[in-house]
Amino acid sequence: MKGERMKGSVEKGLAKPIGSEHAVNHVLWARRAAEDQACQNRIDAKALTGRGTLAHLRQQVATLDAAVLDMRELAAKSKSVIGLRAYLVVHQRSHSGYMFLRWRERSSSRHLPWEEAERLDHGSRQLNEWCRSASRLAQEINARHLSAREAIKRIRDQVDQSEPFMFPRSPISV
Numbered sequence: 728m729k730g731e732r733m734k735g736s737v738e739k740g741l742a743k744p745i746g747s748e749h750a751v752n753h754v755l756w757a758r759r760a761a762e763d764q765a766c767q768n769r770i771d772a773k774a775l776t777g778r779g780t781l782a783h784l785r786q787q788v789a790t791l792d793a794a795v796l797d798m799r800e801l802a803a804k805s806k807s808v809i810g811l812r813a814y815l816v817v818h819q820r821s822h823s824g825y826m827f828l829r830w831r832e833r834s835s836s837r838h839l840p841w842e843e844a845e846r847l848d849h850g851s852r853q854l855n856e857w858c859r860s861a862s863r864l865a866q867e868i869n870a871r872h873l874s875a876r877e878a879i880k881r882i883r884d885q886v887d888q889s890e891p892f893m894f895p896r897s898p899i900s901v
Contacts, residue, residue, distance in 0.1 A: 752824040757788050757879045787878045794872040798828050810854050812847050813839055815865055828865040
């Protein structure tokens with residue numbers, strides 16, 4: 728009674744059930760599913776062809792990891808450039824794991840919109856041009872990261888909605 732867990736009770740911090748697990752972050756789900764190949768058994772009729780859901784999921788996770796690596800490299804480069812009045816920072820949302828690059832002003836540490844960061848005068852034409860090209864590259868990396876996350880979410884929805892394949896028994900085994 729009191730203090731006992733009841734089947735179906737809602738606990739703080741838990742999300743909707745996904746199979747036997749609870750996960751809000753689609754990327755964490757993708758990493759776990761790729762490790763134990765959970766999505767392979769749920770959706771692929773031809774599991775060992777290398778073209779199924781698991782292979783596509785691994786490709787999207789690799790794309791996501793490459794985008795995160797590019798984000799961190801660009802942020803480190805922007806901090807090392809002498810004379811810039813702003814630098815790029817990698818932000819991560821704690822509840823979903825979504826990562827993105829943003830400009831931050833050096834003097835006040837406030838975030839700058841993309842347009843304002845590109846309009847800042849850094850003293851020389853080369854620094855201004857580098858800042859504009861870094862902004863374009865950061866926005867491209869952000870878009871790549873977001874599209875990989877959306878693809879992972881679509882795969883997860885597809886896996887969650889699919890029924891496991893049930894193969895008929897062979898007439899020989901009857």
